Amino acid sequence: MRTCPFSGGMSISKRVCDQCAFQSVSLCNSLSENDIKTLLNLGNVVHFKKGELIYKQDMRPNGLICQLNSVVKMVKLNDHGVEDIVSLHKPVDLLGITEIISEIPYQYSAIALEETQVNIIPISKFINLLQKNAMFSFKLNKYLAWRILDAHHRTDKFTKKHLRGRLADTLLALHQICNFKGETDTIDLQISRADLASYSNMTSSNAIRTLSEFSHSGLVELKGKKIRIVNWEELKRLSKFG
Amino acid sequence: MRTCPFSGGMSISKRVCDQCAFQSVSLCNSLSENDIKTLLNLGNVVHFKKGELIYKQDMRPNGLICQLNSVVKMVKLNDHGVEDIVSLHKPVDLLGITEIISEIPYQYSAIALEETQVNIIPISKFINLLQKNAMFSFKLNKYLAWRILDAHHRTDKFTKKHLRGRLADTLLALHQICNFKGETDTIDLQISRADLASYSNMTSSNAIRTLSEFSHSGLVELKGKKIRIVNWEELKRLSKFG
DNA sequence: CGTTCTTTTGACTACGGTCAAGCCGAGTGG
DNA sequence: CCACTCGGCTTGACCGTAGTCAAAAGAACG
Numbered sequence: 001m002r003t004c005p006f007s008g009g010m011s012i013s014k015r016v017c018d019q020c021a022f023q024s025v026s027l028c029n030s031l032s033e034n035d036i037k038t039l040l041n042l043g044n045v046v047h048f049k050k051g052e053l054i055y056k057q058d059m060r061p062n063g064l065i066c067q068l069n070s071v072v073k074m075v076k077l078n079d080h081g082v083e084d085i086v087s088l089h090k091p092v093d094l095l096g097i098t099e100i101i102s103e104i105p106y107q108y109s110a111i112a113l114e115e116t117q118v119n120i121i122p123i124s125k126f127i128n129l130l131q132k133n134a135m136f137s138f139k140l141n142k143y144l145a146w147r148i149l150d151a152h153h154r155t156d157k158f159t160k161k162h163l164r165g166r167l168a169d170t171l172l173a174l175h176q177i178c179n180f181k182g183e184t185d186t187i188d189l190q191i192s193r194a195d196l197a198s199y200s201n202m203t204s205s206n207a208i209r210t211l212s213e214f215s216h217s218g219l220v221e222l223k224g225k226k227i228r229i230v231n232w233e234e235l236k237r238l239s240k241f242g
Numbered sequence: 243m244r245t246c247p248f249s250g251g252m253s254i255s256k257r258v259c260d261q262c263a264f265q266s267v268s269l270c271n272s273l274s275e276n277d278i279k280t281l282l283n284l285g286n287v288v289h290f291k292k293g294e295l296i297y298k299q300d301m302r303p304n305g306l307i308c309q310l311n312s313v314v315k316m317v318k319l320n321d322h323g324v325e326d327i328v329s330l331h332k333p334v335d336l337l338g339i340t341e342i343i344s345e346i347p348y349q350y351s352a353i354a355l356e357e358t359q360v361n362i363i364p365i366s367k368f369i370n371l372l373q374k375n376a377m378f379s380f381k382l383n384k385y386l387a388w389r390i391l392d393a394h395h396r397t398d399k400f401t402k403k404h405l406r407g408r409l410a411d412t413l414l415a416l417h418q419i420c421n422f423k424g425e426t427d428t429i430d431l432q433i434s435r436a437d438l439a440s441y442s443n444m445t446s447s448n449a450i451r452t453l454s455e456f457s458h459s460g461l462v463e464l465k466g467k468k469i470r471i472v473n474w475e476e477l478k479r480l481s482k483f484g
Numbered sequence: 485c486g487t488t489c490t491t492t493t494g495a496c497t498a499c500g501g502t503c504a505a506g507c508c509g510a511g512t513g514g
Numbered sequence: 515c516c517a518c519t520c521g522g523c524t525t526g527a528c529c530g531t532a533g534t535c536a537a538a539a540g541a542a543c544g
Contacts (some may be wrong), residue, residue, distance in 0.1 A: 078402070079483065101387040107394070130380045137379035138372045144386035145343040151393035152349070158401050159443050160320070163532070193491060201401050203533055208492060224541090241321065405500070435523065445501055450524055466509095 027092045030142035036092060038136070040066060042129065043121035050190070054110040054118060055096060061106060063120040065095035070116035071177055071189060074108040083109070084198040085191070087154075088177045098147070100126070113190050158201045161241065167210045168238035170200040171220065175229060187227040269334045272384035278334060280378070282308060284371065285363035292432075296352040296360060297338060303348060305362040307337035312356035313419055313431060318349065325351070326440045327433070330419045340389070342368070355432055400443045403483065409452045410480035412442040413462065417471060429469040 027036065043066065048054055054065060057077060068091050075083040086108050089095060095110050100123055112118075130137045157169050174187045174196075191199075197207035211227075214220045219235055221228040229235060269278065285308065290296055296307060299319060310333050317325040328350050331337060337352050342365055354360075372379045399411050416429045416438075433441075439449035453469075456462045461477055463470040471477060 098387045098390050101383050102391060104391075107391070127380075130383065131376055134373055134376035134379050137376050137383060138369075141343050141372065141379060141382055141386060144383060144390065145340045148340050148386065148389050148393060149344060149346075149349070151390055151397065155393065155397045155400060158397060204491080205493085205534080206532060212492080446523085447502080447525085448500065454524075 026090070027094060027143060029146060030139045031136075032139075035136055035139060036066075038129070038133075039121060039126075040119050042125040043119045045117050045119050048112040048116050048118065050112065050115050052112050054112055055106055057107065057109040058105050061096050061100045061123065063122055064097060064100055064126045065110065066119040066121060067091050067093050067095055068117050068119055070112060070114035072116070073111050073113055073191070073195070075111060076108045082198075085195045088113075088174070088189075088199070090177045094143075097144075101144075161239075163200075163202055163206055163210045164213070164238050165241055166200040166202060167196075167207060167214070168235045170196065171214075171227065171229065171235060172239055173199075174227075185229050187229070188225075190225065192225075268332070269336060269385060271388060272381045273378075274381075277378055277381060278308075280371070281363060281368075282361050284367040285361045287359050287361050290354040290358050290360065292354065292357050294354050296354055297348055299349065299351040300347050303338050303342045303365065305364055306339060306342055306368045307352065308361040308363060309333050309335050309337055310359050310361055312354060312358035314358070315353050315355055315433070315437070316350040317353060318351070324440075327437045330355075330416070330431075330441070332419045336385075339386075343386075403481075405442075405444055405448055405452045406455070406480050407483055408442040408444060409438075409449060409456070410461075410477045412438065413456075413469065413471065413477060414481055415441075416469075427471050429471070430467070432467065 031039075043063070045068075054072065055061070057075075067089055070091065072089045072093075072095060074086045074089070074095075076086050078084045095118075096106055099106050130140065157166055161169065171187065174189060174191075178187060178189050193208055193211075194204045196211075197204040200207060202210075211220070211222065214235075215222050219229075219231045219238075221230055273281075285305070287310075296314065297303070299317075309331055312333065314331045314335075314337060316328040316331070316337075318328050320326045337360075338348055341348050372382065399408055403411065413429065416431060416433075420429060420431050435450055435453075436446045438453075439446040442449060444452075453462070453464065456477075457464050461471075461473045461480075463472055
């Protein structure tokens with residue numbers, strides 16, 4: 001089993017990346033350990049507290065963020081001034097890379113869900129690396145291609161599935177996002193029901209309703225914000241179509 | 243005004259690419275004329291008739307398709323065995339590049355809407371170019387980044403807009419797709435109402451209903467498959483939110 | 485222990501999907 | 515030249531999924 005051994009360019013711990021779902025694109029699928037080291041050597045480490053804003057929508061990027069420890073959520077202001085959750089990122093991943101490469105302002109805000117460190121790589125150094133190192137650039141193409149496939153998956157999720165399917169999909173995705181902590185069946189993320197809902201593109205009323213439906217039919221067990229997946233098979237079946 | 247002067251590596255005609263909407267990603271935004279020439283020199287030209295299948299979903303790619311002349315539609319089989327339209331591509335564009343880079347089977351089928359020529363580049367030659375030429379690889383990163391942004395736009399279209407907004411968005415996109423022919427206000431594409439509907443993620447009943455609503459309120463004029471956009475401002479307003 | 489925010493549940497509403505019938509237009513044959 | 519047929523287009527009536535709104539219960543914070 002391939003491993004993705006990074007944590008902040010400080011200490012090197014093991015993180016299993018082969019479990020990465022389609023939905024949680026990992027840098028480790030395309031970049032080698034040395035590639036990531038090369039990248040991290042260009043930047044410096046910055047500390048963020050729980051709930052802190054890493055960068056803000058509409059601002060111009062001034063550094064590529066390499067997320068090293070905890071889960072980061074991407075949010076976007078909707079027409080009603082509410083922040084919709086767009087995606088969740090687990091370590092190791094690159095934040096804001098699309099905007100940097102396209103030379104546009106951030107499309108989303110990035111928020112650390114837990115206390116975390118990130119590595120910030122100056123844009124010029126990153127671009128220089130890409131323009132000089134064909135193999136690195138090639139691997140980044142692979143990473144971006146996966147992000148495209150992931151985006152298509154997301155569209156399919158929202159256009160082809162009903163409440164139950166979307167929520168099941170979300171739960172499986174959340175599990176993939178936070179399973180790097182070693183927990184097996186339990187989703188333990190500090191996200192509200194409203195976040196859960198907007199990640200599934202539904203109202204929180206419906207997310208809660210559907211979740212309690214899952215709970216009553218023995219698919220999951222709810223303990224506050226913690227969700228334990230009981231019936232994996234049925235949940236996967238629902239996420240395919242239900 | 244920048245121009246994108248390609249047609250099949252055979253004769254060189256002018257195609258304006260600066261008009262490219264966000265929705266109709268063009269290769270010319272990221273690759274230079276010389277880059278595209280370099281690419282085309284690796285492959286050979288193949289001719290396709292109107293309605294002909296360029297490649298089929300679930301098959302393994304055996305060449306990168308560079309689309310040179312006419313509009314190509316991407317379709318995906320849905321659960322009911324019907325082909326949903328996923329995207330439309332105008333020249334010059336690369337088809338199946340995501341699958342080739344990710345080394346997976348085609349996610350969609352590609353169909354030529356009109357008689358056309360494509361340039362087919364052997365995968366090994368293409369990969370070799372990427373791995374050797376850092377600058378080319380870098381520019382392809384830009385292209386893929388645009389595709390990611392485009393995919394996000396698509397998700398937004400489907401999750402945040404109602405029938406009218408989605409259809410307005412589709413009409414503006416279709417115009418961008420086929421305006422390379424020189425027509426100014428008219429969308430002249432050989433696609434059925436059902437295609438129009440599935441491109442807008444709605445039933446054909448609703449696409450037709452909404453289209454005739456647009457027609458009655460003077461937004462568009464319908465002449466068979468041809469759609470002439472009359473009230474651009476209102477259509478753009480609707481596509482933002484309606 | 486009260487204030488405030490989040491979660492939960494219920495009743496109502498509306499957007500959009502389903503289904504079916506009628507219409508139009510192109511191609512075919514009498 | 516005019517029925518006839520067949521496929522896509524159009525419209526209407528009905529229904530189901532999911533959004534809105536509100537009220538109450540619970541959790542978190544000082």
